[in-house]
Amino acid sequence: MKKLGFGLMRLPLLEGGSEDQIDIELMKKMTDLFMERGFTYYDTAYMYHRGMSERAFKEAVVERFPRECFTITDKMPMMMVQEEADLERLFNEQLERTGAGYFDYYWLHNLNRRSYETAVRTNAFAFVQKKMEEGLVKHLGFSFHDNAELLDRILTEHPETEIVQLQINYLDWNDPFVQSGKCYDVAVKHGKLITVMEPVKGGKLAALPEEAMEKLRAIDPKASPASFAIRFVASLPNVFMVLSGMSNLAQMEDNSAFMQEFKPLTEEEKEVLKECADIIRRSKAVPCTACRYCTEGCPMQIPIPDYFVLYNNVLENPGNDWTLQGNKRNYARLQDAGAGKASECLGCGLCEAACPQHINIPELMPKLAEVLEG
Ligand code: SF4
Numbered sequence: 257m258k259k260l261g262f263g264l265m266r267l268p269l270l271e272g273g274s275e276d277q278i279d280i281e282l283m284k285k286m287t288d289l290f291m292e293r294g295f296t297y298y299d300t301a302y303m304y305h306r307g308m309s310e311r312a313f314k315e316a317v318v319e320r321f322p323r324e325c326f327t328i329t330d331k332m333p334m335m336m337v338q339e340e341a342d343l344e345r346l347f348n349e350q351l352e353r354t355g356a357g358y359f360d361y362y363w364l365h366n367l368n369r370r371s372y373e374t375a376v377r378t379n380a381f382a383f384v385q386k387k388m389e390e391g392l393v394k395h396l397g398f399s400f401h402d403n404a405e406l407l408d409r410i411l412t413e414h415p416e417t418e419i420v421q422l423q424i425n426y427l428d429w430n431d432p433f434v435q436s437g438k439c440y441d442v443a444v445k446h447g448k449l450i451t452v453m454e455p456v457k458g459g460k461l462a463a464l465p466e467e468a469m470e471k472l473r474a475i476d477p478k479a480s481p482a483s484f485a486i487r488f489v490a491s492l493p494n495v496f497m498v499l500s501g502m503s504n505l506a507q508m509e510d511n512s513a514f515m516q517e518f519k520p521l522t523e524e525e526k527e528v529l530k531e532c533a534d535i536i537r538r539s540k541a542v543p544c545t546a547c548r549y550c551t552e553g554c555p556m557q558i559p560i561p562d563y564f565v566l567y568n569n570v571l572e573n574p575g576n577d578w579t580l581q582g583n584k585r586n587y588a589r590l591q592d593a594g595a596g597k598a599s600e601c602l603g604c605g606l607c608e609a610a611c612p613q614h615i616n617i618p619e620l621m622p623k624l625a626e627v628l629e630g
């Protein structure tokens with residue numbers, strides 16, 4: 257199977273339309289091109305487009321192509337599951353919404369510390385296994401949004417898992433919170449196949465700072481920045497599918513063109529992407545590259561680069577309370593693990609002296625504390 261999947265979470269919308277008003281005619285054109293070029297894998301979920309993604313899939317794909325010509329992944333919305341009986345109700349609703357008859361791949365959606373507890377309490381893994389016995393699901397897996405340690409625990413406790421869906425991209429590979437690289441290694445250790453979500457980081461890796469664009473143009477002036485991001489993940493040996501949440505015909509045209517004859521990244525290209533990741537990090541509000549030279553000497557055990565990741569996330573999403581609260585939670589988690597608070601900074605300057613980016617860390621710590629401790 258070709259390694260590009262059509263992620264149905266950012267579908268084109270009718271002009272001025274809200275999230276649930278999908279431009280179905282445009283989606284059909286995108287689907288036609290996708291199928292013409294030999295791609296077959298679709299990925300939807302109960303929640304996408306407020307429930308309309310599954311219905312649009314039925315109209316654009318199920319009702320227009322023979323069932324054996326495509327595969328579909330759907331996901332149990334664990335955030336909506338309170339008790340075991342909910343699993344059957346939601347699953348049946350998804351069968352009805354998609355009209356797919358059966359799901360080739362079926363995931364427990366968005367497992368993290370909390371939703372995994374729900375999955376254990378409601379026997380969600382056993383439920384999907386039962387659906388496999390009934391012929392309504394072909395492969396069992398889960399999508400995951402937490403750290404490598406929890407992924408290791410879940411895969412140890414549920415070896416029946418066949419596939420995990422992870423957030424992987426070249427910018428998050430060493431990110432201390434997303435932990436793309438660590439999670440990939442855990443999945444490989446357990447011998448699992450991987451589908452990748454957010455290879456272009458929600459579009460962020462499609463529009464790069466000019467310095468990074470120049471580096472990519474020097475390798476191939478015609479290739480889009482997104483093509484490098486998608487090829488990065490598709491080159492990882494255990495990745496069997498890369499999802500792209502395409503929103504228009506141009507994106508479909510571009511992605512399906514370079515993935516039709518997929519070429520793994522060369523060593524030179526991998527090195528250039530590492531340089532691009534550094535450039536992107538430097539272009540952030542706080543241009544920290546996460547080299548960690550500053551942390552060694554800090555008398556207060558302040559995990560400076562980890563805090564800058566959180567601080568940048570908040571500054572890049574002004575007015576977004578969801579982002580603020582999420583980053584505050586991650587900030588508190590680091591202290592639970594023994595880190596010093598930004599407000600405990602002594603202003604000694606040892607970190608600044610060690611920083612190759614010459615970031616004025618002592619000046620930033622109180623500002624960061626105001627945002628993340630306030
Ligand atoms: S200035 Fe603050 S953050 Fe930097 S080394 Fe001193 S105590 Fe740590």
Ligand code: SF4
Binds near residue numbers: 550
């Ligand atoms: S030394 Fe500077 S660039 Fe490196 S992690 Fe610390 S703050 Fe970031």
